[in-house]
Amino acid sequence: MNDASLCCFGVETPIGLMSLFYMDHPFRLMEILLPSEKKKVSVALYSKQTHGSHHPVLKVGALLTQYFKGRPVDPPWEVMSMDAFTDLQKAVLYQTAAIPFGSLATYRDIAVGVGHPRAYRFVGTTLAHNPYPILIPCHRVIRSDKGMGGFGGGIGLKKRLIDFESRH
Numbered sequence: 001m002n003d004a005s006l007c008c009f010g011v012e013t014p015i016g017l018m019s020l021f022y023m024d025h026p027f028r029l030m031e032i033l034l035p036s037e038k039k040k041v042s043v044a045l046y047s048k049q050t051h052g053s054h055h056p057v058l059k060v061g062a063l064l065t066q067y068f069k070g071r072p073v074d075p076p077w078e079v080m081s082m083d084a085f086t087d088l089q090k091a092v093l094y095q096t097a098a099i100p101f102g103s104l105a106t107y108r109d110i111a112v113g114v115g116h117p118r119a120y121r122f123v124g125t126t127l128a129h130n131p132y133p134i135l136i137p138c139h140r141v142i143r144s145d146k147g148m149g150g151f152g153g154g155i156g157l158k159k160r161l162i163d164f165e166s167r168h
Helices: 056-067 087-097 107-113 120-128 155-167
Strands: 006-013 016-023 028-033
Touching: 006 056, 016 056, 028 056, 087 107, 087 120, 107 120
Parallel strands: none
Antiparallel strands: 006 016, 016 028
């Protein structure tokens, strides 16, 4: 595998196999796919790679494991590739990451938080392209009328994650 290769690492979770896509040398986390996201990879393409015990992808995997044990996690911003986002999109992602474990916010709350109170549709569009579900907890964002809104893993999974957090 050359230095520019996209690598994949699987993490077993209570919701199924999550795929972590990353670049090595230097390490950059590119995307996390939820088990129901079949847009880029199937389980058949999952490759078990051998990593040393200090490989950064294992640390990201450990964060996901912590989350599913009911512990809040902070995104590892220093290794997450944010180059594809505008400053406003990054602000939306940072604001979303600040929603406390077990809490909810509305798309409008996020828009107000980034200084653009009428940009709630922009917030929704940005979160629809969130490459780091769970680490940037877009599942905690709901509509102002308390409806679920969208989620890359499906509304059923969004409800399960919200319920899981409310119990921990």
